[in-house]
Amino acid sequence: MRFNSTTLLLPAVLTLAALSAVSLLVGVADSEWRIMVVSRIPRTVAILLSGATIAVAGLLMQLLARNRFVEPSTVGTTESAALGLLLVTLFFPAAPIGWKMVAASLTALAGTALFLGAIRRIPNPGLFTVPLVGIMLGSVIGAVATFIAYNYGLLQSLGSWQLGSYAGVLRGRYELLWIIGILVIVSYVAADRFTILGLGHSYAVNAGINARAVEAFGLAVVAVVSAVTVTVVGAIPFLGLVVPNLVSAVMGDNTRRSLPWVALVGAMMCMVCDILGRTIRFPYEMPVGTVMGVLGAAIFLAILYRRNARVRC
Template sequence: MEIRLKAAYFWQWKRISIIVLFLILLTASLMIGSSASVSFNALFNKDLTAWSVLWHSRIPRTAAIILSAAGLSVAGLIMQAISRNKFMSPSTSGTTDAAAFGLLLSYIFLNQQPGIVQTLFAFVFAFFSTLIFTSVINRLKIREVVYIPLIGMMYGGLISALTTAVAYRFDVMQMMTAINLGSFARIGDFSTVYIVILPLVFAITYSTRFSIIGMGEDFSKNLGLNYNRVVFVGLVIIALISAATFVAVGPLPFVGLIIPNMATSFYGDNMKKSIIDLMFFGADFVLVCDVLSRLVIHPFEMSVSLTISIIGGIIFMIYLIRGLRGAKKIKTAN
């Protein structure tokens, strides 16, 4: 009984800590920027310019950061459950690259269409690309956990090469270069990112089922779960989140890869119990990277994808080395 109380207390302490950190970073994100007109003093004195900048620029941007980070973190966790591989994510399975290809085609053939149309194109390509990749991987029966993301990155590289070739052919390479720089400093609205709310609700609803399918197809079916249906719902969630975030802010590398690994090391594999904390964890990580991007060359701003790539790349290498060492230990024991 005492052990359970200590475990519950420790769990609550971790949750409170991550929420407090989130609130601090949220405040920093709203206050830091190129405009010096926004300050606590100006807001308390009802300065119209400060409130206008806050309402029309800072709040939509921060909301986009939170939703993008939470969405990609959840998408990565679901993909890792479906594939039963901790190195899988939308960025290491070709999903993000397919979303970029769909966005490119919508721009070429439909020109300037609303973000919802672009998201639809990106979603269709991301979904079918992920479906093809997961089907092929399941048939190959690869045991080495490191090989699957490597195959996924090669698959994504092929799609990316095709995207580049088509962009050159239709003379829209400049547009694609701008899109491929993930940034929250774009001029325009972030309305498409609010689509992420719907798949997040479904992810929370299906969280227990996703945890079960992470234990394998046979185990899931023995518990009476419709394995194929849950996988289908998971792929739809992954594709929709990847498409909506890519159209709104561009690629955010490593978020869907390292955040689920970091969160599960803190909270375990019970998705129902940890999915909300995972969202806060992802939001904290991207908010930190975004604040750093704004401070490094202030009042100018670096691309947030560059900051995420540097920090996320280091963390990914650590997890990769740990995974290889763990695999060697298992082989030695056998």
């Protein structure tokens, strides 16, 4: 069943606006203007940008891999970004955050390309073979990063990159997220090409599309989004996995039509998880990565159960 996206747009935007207002008001300190400008507003903007872009990166990753059960955090992309940050911190500790982002983007791009190269060497990969390969690759990269961090006393830094939290987001420490916001807009312009590429490489070539260029652009978007979010807030699991599947079930598989909704729902879900993390044990705060991990896992299991039930029918 498909719904009229125009009819649902206004309620969705109003819901996101209400959640953003709640995010601005929730906190231990009083809602003074200085607190708002320095902390609350940057935090809310960071949640909106990162939630939307992580969800879109998950959609692009699924189109590139032609598999609904992958996202940057399950194919080694986020682990590769964290490894890049670790290496820069180890060898160039005084490097500015911009250079750290570049290094994380390069390692994330290499990790994602390695995953795509691996699955394309597997003849007739099954539905669950692709995510399993990604999980194994990510585990190997994560193990290498953990080994290096353990030997050089950087486990705490590695842990902060591997578990997303907005607690440290302040004015002057979130502005890099605007870069990935721009990338999402550019991705929307190329949405039709991604839709065709998702049908298969040969199909895209026959349709007159430069498949390699579109794939390279998609890889770059996924890598940069993963690198920037890991650098600024840390990894947020399951967001890029469940949101595209939920939107696809309602809006269909047309990327141009679904991409704005993926961004909107991703921002909403990330906002809900952050608010829950700040209120469940108030005045203490749970990392948004922990809350999203629990909620995302439950949603993912529901998606699998529904898919299996439909297959049996």
